[in-house]
Amino acid sequence: xSTDHQLAKIFPSKSNITLDQYKExxxxxxxxxxxxxSKAAKEYLDWFRPFDKVSDGSFEHGDVRWFxxxxxxxxxxxxxxxxxxxxxKRSNDIALVWEGDEPDDIRKLTxxxxxxxxxxxxxxxxxxxxxxxxxxxxxxxxxPELAMTMLACTRIGAVHSVVFAGFSAEALAQRxxxxxxxVLITADVGCRGGKQIPLKDIVNDSLTKMDCDSIVKHxxxxxxxxxxxxxxxPPYEMxxxxxxxxxxxxxxxxxxxxxxxxxxxxxxxxxxxxSTGKPKGLLHTTGGYALYAKMTTQISFDxxxxxxxxxxxxCGWITGHTYVVYxxxxxxxxxxxxxxxxxxPDEGRYWDMVQRHKITxxxxxxxxxxxxxxxxxxxxxxxxLSSLKVLGTVGEPINPEAWRWxxxxxxxxxxxxxxxxxxTETGGHVITNLPGVTxxxxxxxxxxxxxxxxxxxxxxxxxxxxxxxxxxxxxGVMALKQPWPGMARTCLxxxxxxxxxYFRPYPGYYFTGDTVSRDEDGFHFIIGRMxxxxxxxxxxxGTAEVESALVAHPAVAQxxxxxxxxxxxxxxxCAFVMLTVxxxxxxxxxxxxxxxxxxxxxxxxxxxxIVVTPSLPMTRSGKIxxxxxxxxxxxxxxxxxxxxxxxxxxxxxVLITKVGELT
Ligand code: PRX
Numbered sequence: 001x002s003t004d005h006q007l008a009k010i011f012p013s014k015s016n017i018t019l020d021q022y023k024e025x026x027x028x029x030x031x032x033x034x035x036x037x038s039k040a041a042k043e044y045l046d047w048f049r050p051f052d053k054v055s056d057g058s059f060e061h062g063d064v065r066w067f068x069x070x071x072x073x074x075x076x077x078x079x080x081x082x083x084x085x086x087x088x089k090r091s092n093d094i095a096l097v098w099e100g101d102e103p104d105d106i107r108k109l110t111x112x113x114x115x116x117x118x119x120x121x122x123x124x125x126x127x128x129x130x131x132x133x134x135x136x137x138x139x140x141x142x143x144p145e146l147a148m149t150m151l152a153c154t155r156i157g158a159v160h161s162v163v164f165a166g167f168s169a170e171a172l173a174q175r176x177x178x179x180x181x182x183v184l185i186t187a188d189v190g191c192r193g194g195k196q197i198p199l200k201d202i203v204n205d206s207l208t209k210m211d212c213d214s215i216v217k218h219x220x221x222x223x224x225x226x227x228x229x230x231x232x233x234p235p236y237e238m239x240x241x242x243x244x245x246x247x248x249x250x251x252x253x254x255x256x257x258x259x260x261x262x263x264x265x266x267x268x269x270x271x272x273x274x275s276t277g278k279p280k281g282l283l284h285t286t287g288g289y290a291l292y293a294k295m296t297t298q299i300s301f302d303x304x305x306x307x308x309x310x311x312x313x314x315c316g317w318i319t320g321h322t323y324v325v326y327x328x329x330x331x332x333x334x335x336x337x338x339x340x341x342x343x344x345p346d347e348g349r350y351w352d353m354v355q356r357h358k359i360t361x362x363x364x365x366x367x368x369x370x371x372x373x374x375x376x377x378x379x380x381x382x383x384x385l386s387s388l389k390v391l392g393t394v395g396e397p398i399n400p401e402a403w404r405w406x407x408x409x410x411x412x413x414x415x416x417x418x419x420x421x422x423x424t425e426t427g428g429h430v431i432t433n434l435p436g437v438t439x440x441x442x443x444x445x446x447x448x449x450x451x452x453x454x455x456x457x458x459x460x461x462x463x464x465x466x467x468x469x470x471x472x473x474x475x476g477v478m479a480l481k482q483p484w485p486g487m488a489r490t491c492l493x494x495x496x497x498x499x500x501x502y503f504r505p506y507p508g509y510y511f512t513g514d515t516v517s518r519d520e521d522g523f524h525f526i527i528g529r530m531x532x533x534x535x536x537x538x539x540x541x542g543t544a545e546v547e548s549a550l551v552a553h554p555a556v557a558q559x560x561x562x563x564x565x566x567x568x569x570x571x572x573x574c575a576f577v578m579l580t581v582x583x584x585x586x587x588x589x590x591x592x593x594x595x596x597x598x599x600x601x602x603x604x605x606x607x608x609x610i611v612v613t614p615s616l617p618m619t620r621s622g623k624i625x626x627x628x629x630x631x632x633x634x635x636x637x638x639x640x641x642x643x644x645x646x647x648x649x650x651x652x653x654v655l656i657t658k659v660g661e662l663t
Pocket of ligand 1: 396397422423526539
């Protein structure tokens, strides 16, 4: 047994099932999914009309559907259901605690208040002509109005497409155009780390790009510091299509009947990076997503009444959708929403918030843990963190060192660390330990969630591995063998792509794009992406997107981007560029190239390293061998493999020297 194994133990928890009972229930959920999910859907959700059929369709055709015939509304389930079930209590319960960029900027909203405001926003959207099925693009800072705008969309059946506010005007335009979204909701500014981000200016810029000027009919603008005075001059220059959101919302009726949505009606789209330069608009639908969001939040985090659940992700990513907004509210819990960064005003920010608000579940990414760990144990030790019960991690593999720090220093060896593995496509956790149920092993997301049939495939044959390696492990492709309710149903406007990316690589399986090692206990350790996607600070970035941002600059003839191991970010972006004739490498040019990536995608995708090279390692047919570049930046130059197929093998040594000089 390894040391990791010895650390594994079952922690006391209010959950009252054992590992064997979990295994039995998991087995039932796999063998008879319809019985399992039917029961769950009836128990967890309120339906306006019961469903006729639990599941249908197949991976092969990509026509999976859940709870057909059923009618429901997500905002109704998240808000009205909570109040209606227990009128005296829930309506006064806090639905949302928000802490702004400044630690003393705090808002607490009850379920009743959120419901009223969501209804007013919904009525404002109806007033602006938004109808069921319309796609509304949302480009907002992390303020309560963002969560309420999302819920208002679901109330009237509009499909939200939230674009992370760190994306550039160009990237926003690409997403507006791809969705042909006529209504855009934004704010004048966002606040982060003491600085203001001029979101409205970025929006204005985006509307000059692609075909956005003719697509977007209305820009609805929240004001970050609205004073309540509708007669005041707005803090930005208004154009003909701009509408001040705060005064418009304030005059609406605070009740809006919820649209009766079909279980398979579209709920939201969310763009994510893939192997090509074009982001995929993954589409989630109503019934399956709501059920999966609610169940995974409750079970993976062992949620109980009175808990204060804090997921510090941004709503621009799937983690924010499922675990800031939908999951906690569907459970009638109190969700915590955070606008700032882990190090503002100092590195004690998270722990200060835990102490002040008595946070019970705290959910972040390994990159933040590694960053805070760097500052030492002092900051977490300064605060009373005894309210914490569960510490979650997501987005990338967590190294055992960071896991231990999280567990021992932050959790005082008293909390469960849940390592939740999932993706934008899966809607919610697919592999995760359950507090008090699954033993923990640092670095392992452990065992599958209910209804998730995890398989490890041989990358070549596509068959499930049956023989362990010399360590008793099964290392291969992470795949899922049967549908689950939270899965994305298509890529907006490109179902072929959906089939090609997820279901055709390994027929009969959903392909995650990750490699995994499964140990002798059946515990999963995610290794990383096997496609051209890199994971920077838990953000998934397509190398092709960064490459096209670089070649958008006239100085770049060709670019190849790979991930390089990074102590804090997990991976850093490393770009190899060949310059156009007439250009020379200068510090100014390198700055411009970084600027090009910021403009085309966003600052969070800025390359850490740009290597200017006379040529790239290419096969004779002109294909760039990224494998070799990856090995070079990882310092694995003694295992480069066969380089004889390269058109010019001598370039390898040139690059090794150059990278050595730069790093
Ligand atoms: O590579 C896996 C990694 O993040 C990818 C999904 O990225 P995205 O769709 O942006 O969603 C991130 C938040 C769910 C996966 O393919 N990943 C996610 N969670 C883990 C992880 N890698 C290891 N361990 C995890 N817990």
